[in-house]
Amino acid sequence: MSAIPIDTGRREQVAAALRARLPERSVLSDPEDTRPYECDGLAAYRQLPMIVTLPSNEDEVLAILNVCRELNVPIVPRGAGTGLSGGALPILDGVVISTARLNRIVRVDAYARTAIVQPGVRNLAISEACAQYGLYYAPDPSSQIACTIGGNVAENSGGVHCLKYGLTVHNVLRVRVATIDGEIIELGSEALDAPGLDLLAVFIGSEGMLGIVTEVTVKLVPKPATAQVIMASFDDVVTGGDAVASVIAAGIIPAGLEMMDRMSVRMVEPFVKAGYDTDAAAILLCEADGTALEVAEEIERMTRVLRSAGATAIAVSQSEAERMRFWSGRKNAFPAAGRISPDYYCMDGTIPRKKLAQVLTGIEEMERTFGLRCSNVFHAGDGNLHPLILFDANQPGEFERAEAFGAAILALCVEVGGTITGEHGVGMEKINSMCVQFGRKELDMFLAVKRAFDVPMLLNPDKAIPTPHRCAEFGKMHVTKGALPFADLPRF
Numbered sequence: 001m002s003a004i005p006i007d008t009g010r011r012e013q014v015a016a017a018l019r020a021r022l023p024e025r026s027v028l029s030d031p032e033d034t035r036p037y038e039c040d041g042l043a044a045y046r047q048l049p050m051i052v053t054l055p056s057n058e059d060e061v062l063a064i065l066n067v068c069r070e071l072n073v074p075i076v077p078r079g080a081g082t083g084l085s086g087g088a089l090p091i092l093d094g095v096v097i098s099t100a101r102l103n104r105i106v107r108v109d110a111y112a113r114t115a116i117v118q119p120g121v122r123n124l125a126i127s128e129a130c131a132q133y134g135l136y137y138a139p140d141p142s143s144q145i146a147c148t149i150g151g152n153v154a155e156n157s158g159g160v161h162c163l164k165y166g167l168t169v170h171n172v173l174r175v176r177v178a179t180i181d182g183e184i185i186e187l188g189s190e191a192l193d194a195p196g197l198d199l200l201a202v203f204i205g206s207e208g209m210l211g212i213v214t215e216v217t218v219k220l221v222p223k224p225a226t227a228q229v230i231m232a233s234f235d236d237v238v239t240g241g242d243a244v245a246s247v248i249a250a251g252i253i254p255a256g257l258e259m260m261d262r263m264s265v266r267m268v269e270p271f272v273k274a275g276y277d278t279d280a281a282a283i284l285l286c287e288a289d290g291t292a293l294e295v296a297e298e299i300e301r302m303t304r305v306l307r308s309a310g311a312t313a314i315a316v317s318q319s320e321a322e323r324m325r326f327w328s329g330r331k332n333a334f335p336a337a338g339r340i341s342p343d344y345y346c347m348d349g350t351i352p353r354k355k356l357a358q359v360l361t362g363i364e365e366m367e368r369t370f371g372l373r374c375s376n377v378f379h380a381g382d383g384n385l386h387p388l389i390l391f392d393a394n395q396p397g398e399f400e401r402a403e404a405f406g407a408a409i410l411a412l413c414v415e416v417g418g419t420i421t422g423e424h425g426v427g428m429e430k431i432n433s434m435c436v437q438f439g440r441k442e443l444d445m446f447l448a449v450k451r452a453f454d455v456p457m458l459l460n461p462d463k464a465i466p467t468p469h470r471c472a473e474f475g476k477m478h479v480t481k482g483a484l485p486f487a488d489l490p491r492f
Contacts, residue, residue, distance in 0.1 A: 079151025085427030119150025138165035156205030240282035241356030257381030274329030351418035
């Protein structure tokens with residue numbers, strides 16, 4: 001996606017208004033200063049920001065919102081920029097609000113098992129800050145060393161341990177939010193419940209379209225006494241996929257249950273040396289945590305289920321170092337893709353667990369259809385897929401084929417009863433796929449919620465929720481089972 005020129009006159013006007021209310025160092029308008037913000041982790045889509053703001057406190061956030069509302073300037077919130085769906089992609093005539101300087105851990109309450117943090121605090125830093133109390137923050141995205149809690153709230157991020165401990169929405173008690181009207185509201189509560197509608201669940205995962213997070217209260221959980229990981233090998237991806245359903249059907253909820261196919265294993269092992277079985281068609285990583293007795297019992301139960309499900313080999317971590325090494329391979333799957341491909345396109349869809357084998361087989365067929373390789377690594381226990389489509393952007397047409405491949409995977413996810421995203425968000429990447437999953441009435445309801453928070457429609461506009469016109473245009477080009485979606489919309 002090529003960059004579009006910025007109206008320099010408009011930029012000077014907005015920059016002057018912002019500098020009148022903010023410190024000089026909080027407003028960036030020179031192209032060389034704003035270029036690092038032109039994309040997030042979905043680097044194929046780029047747009048140079050008109051202006052980037054870096055507020056240091058809540059009052060400065062409110063000042064930015066007031067200026068943008070008065071001048072009718074669109075706003076794109078940005079955390080660490082690790083998102084993979086283009087949610088932080090700048091808008092041509094808009095302002096980026098980076099929360100990087102709002103990075104203070106306000107308070108850790110070991111008795112209540114909570115932490116109050118600003119949105120720019122890194123995910124892993126929360127666990128580091130409360131480790132002395134034997135506590136940690138459970139959601140652990142692969143980017144946890146860099147991603148921030150504000151971005152986690154925006155995308156409802158998960159991680160390898162979300163099967164047992166839940167997504168961001170299950171681990172956040174309260175958020176403090178700056179609205180487009182220049183007001184501060186609090187959603188949720190540090191108590192067990194909050195009065196009124198459950199707007200906290202509405203806000204988490206809203207991708208910066210409803211307000212700007214200025215403070216978050218998260219739940220902390222006790223660090224397990226011990227943990228072990230099983231690495232189970234399978235000679236067929238279908239068998240491996242079925243084994244995932246077997247583990248859950250046996251009434252076992254592992255702390256983590258991840259799957260990697262042969263291509264992902266072979267690209268990761270030389271990079272990390274995790275000890276993976278490179279001869280296997282697929283491996284499962286199954287973790288048990290708790291007391292030593294609980295872990296021993298669960299490891300034994302999972303081993304029996306996996307052998308019955310067709311595992312050809314099973315290895316169990318014998319030390320904490322080995323357990324971390326097993327997980328390091330899974331968490332480094334994305335950067336390891338660079339060893340075997342110039343570029344990769346990471347998708348994110350969620351399906352019923354019992355459909356894993358069917359979808360993996362479908363993806364294999366799509367590899368032949370689109371002429372591109374796909375490495376599969378995902379949160380198998382949740383049915384949350386992360387196919388890595390490998391391509392070379394220097395080859396004409398390959399990125400377009402990768403996009404079409406990704407859209408086809410998401411359409412298959414919807415067809416089998418799943419969704420187009422599990423934790424990466426919709427952003428710009430999946431906005432057309434929203435037209436596949438939802439009807440006009442549902443999309444209108446989503447827009448109504450946004451308007452309730454953001455009447456001028458300035459917060460991250462044109463992201464996540466497609467317009468009827470976009471769905472009509474997308475429908476012209478995509479036919480599913482002989483029928484065009486949104487047949488009630490006009491065709492052009």
